Amino acid sequence: MAAVETALPERATTPAHRDGNVLRWLTAYTASLVGDSVYFAALAWSAQKVAGPAEVGLVMATGSLPRALLMLGGGVLADRFDPRRVILGSDTLRCLLILAVAAGIALTAPALWILIAVALVFGAVDALFVPAVGALPPRITSPEQLARVTGMRSLSMRLAQIAGPPIGGLAMGLGGPAAAFTVAGLLFALSLPLLLTTRIRPLESRDAARPEPRTARGDLLDGLRYIRRHRLIGPLVAVSAISELGLIGTLNVGMVLLNAERGWGPSGYGWIISGFGAGAAASAALLAIAGWLPRAGLLLAGTLLVSCVGAATIALVPALWLAVVLAAVIGLNAGVLSSLDNALIQTAAEPVYLGRVTSVVMLNVVGVAPLSYPLVGAAIGAWGAAPVFAGCGAFAGLGVVIALTASAVRQAELPRQRPAVRT
Numbered sequence: 015m016a017a018v019e020t021a022l023p024e025r026a027t028t029p030a031h032r033d034g035n036v037l038r039w040l041t042a043y044t045a046s047l048v049g050d051s052v053y054f055a056a057l058a059w060s061a062q063k064v065a066g067p068a069e070v071g072l073v074m075a076t077g078s079l080p081r082a083l084l085m086l087g088g089g090v091l092a093d094r095f096d097p098r099r100v101i102l103g104s105d106t107l108r109c110l111l112i113l114a115v116a117a118g119i120a121l122t123a124p125a126l127w128i129l130i131a132v133a134l135v136f137g138a139v140d141a142l143f144v145p146a147v148g149a150l151p152p153r154i155t156s157p158e159q160l161a162r163v164t165g166m167r168s169l170s171m172r173l174a175q176i177a178g179p180p181i182g183g184l185a186m187g188l189g190g191p192a193a194a195f196t197v198a199g200l201l202f203a204l205s206l207p208l209l210l211t212t213r214i215r216p217l218e219s220r221d222a223a224r225p226e227p228r229t230a231r232g233d234l235l236d237g238l239r240y241i242r243r244h245r246l247i248g249p250l251v252a253v254s255a256i257s258e259l260g261l262i263g264t265l266n267v268g269m270v271l272l273n274a275e276r277g278w279g280p281s282g283y284g285w286i287i288s289g290f291g292a293g294a295a296a297s298a299a300l301l302a303i304a305g306w307l308p309r310a311g312l313l314l315a316g317t318l319l320v321s322c323v324g325a326a327t328i329a330l331v332p333a334l335w336l337a338v339v340l341a342a343v344i345g346l347n348a349g350v351l352s353s354l355d356n357a358l359i360q361t362a363a364e365p366v367y368l369g370r371v372t373s374v375v376m377l378n379v380v381g382v383a384p385l386s387y388p389l390v391g392a393a394i395g396a397w398g399a400a401p402v403f404a405g406c407g408a409f410a411g412l413g414v415v416i417a418l419t420a421s422a423v424r425q426a427e428l429p430r431q432r433p434a435v436r437t
Contacts, residue, residue: 029305030159030166035213039154040163042208043147044170046105049201051178052185053112056194057133059186060124073129077137082381084141089373090233092146093366097153100146102209104139109202111135116195124191144380148372152360153214158306158429161357165301168353172295237370246362247371249420253413254355255378257318260410261348262379263386264325264403265290271391272329272399282334289338293345301353311426314354315417317347322414326407329399358426 030036054074061073092100115132118124151163185194242248273283307313324344331337356375363371386406393402417423 042205047174055182092369113199162305168298290345294349297349
């Protein structure tokens with residue numbers, strides 16, 4: 015079914031958390047994210063039944079390759095076509111793919127090459143889904159509600175991370191991997207009617223001089239030039255890339271090795287990750303409820319600074335409970351940082367470039383940040399956790415320098431909601 019753009023009535027006084035249109039999109043997005051989480055659990059479980067640990071790692075990493083390679087192309091598609099249509103198409107493909115895998119596994123034991131092929135195809139479809147998701151919020155709500163929608167979206171991500179693995183585990187316990195894949199496919203299917211009933215705003219450029227149609231390569235280069243030349247978006251993308259590269263490897267790979275070094279064990283690792291998750295969820299709830307934070311650019315730089323200091327010093331704390339508290343502080347500040355970065359970019363970007371801008375931002379997460387994983391692991395093996403955590407925190411601190419030296423970032427503010435008009 016072709017998506018039809020319909021003009022939304024002016025709803026500047028309706029908060030996003032009471033806007034039925036936003037809630038339909040958010041429910042669809044949450045169902046899709048939970049489906050993602052169940053799918054990854056089913057994929058890992060299926061792989062370990064037919065292969066060893068190394069092969070399991072290969073299967074789980076396979077999907078990241080097409081996701082990283084095709085992400086920028088997905089941004090071009092999101093800008094060329096209605097982003098809702100791209101999301102509908104990608105969720106439909108994921109639904110059919112996963113249900114077909116479920117049927118195949120129910121009939122016969124999965125072969126390793128089939129699981130690798132599924133991971134590759136799923137990763138390629140994800141490269142279309144992610145930029146379109148990032149381009150859609152400005153089309154379903156007003157600019158002053160984007161910060162609140164960003165917080166609500168972050169809460170959905172945390173909910174999916176919490177709910178997905180238990181749902182996948184329950185399905186596997188009842189019916190094996192085939193049942194888990196079926197549940198994932200049905201969750202993707204659930205998002206489709208909700209997306210079909212989500213109304214979107216017609217695309218309106220704030221710039222009278224809109225770019226002429228060109229080739230896909232030309233569109234991609236045009237988008238990269240737009241990011242580089244934009245006074246606010248360019249520095250924000252650079253801040254995002256440096257902070258991801260400096261912090262993510264430390265918090266993901268480094269935290270595991272730090273626990274092993276300190277003898278805190280798997281339970282200690284679980285407590286630290288839970289602390290980080292609780293802090294990140296609290297920050298998402300804060301933005302979803304408040305809907306606006308003052309001096310957004312300076313607050314972004316401040317939360318990044320606290321995150322960097324926290325990451326640099328967490329390897330020095332003497333007790334597990336202190337590490338958990340510090341992880342919660344890092345999660346709180348990193349969550350505010352990420353939400354502000356996304357909200358500022360979405361409110362500043364020309365609508366015709368949003369898909370490409372989102373694809374570059376997400377490429378930092380799925381393409382650039384993982385490059386630090388083997389480096390962090392090797393460095394901790396050679397020098398220990400404390401100096402590596404300190405070095406990574408200092409490197410991420412370069413993002414603070416970029417933010418504070420860019421006047422557009424220092425002066426950046428989120429749009430404020432207009433006061434309600436009484437009738």
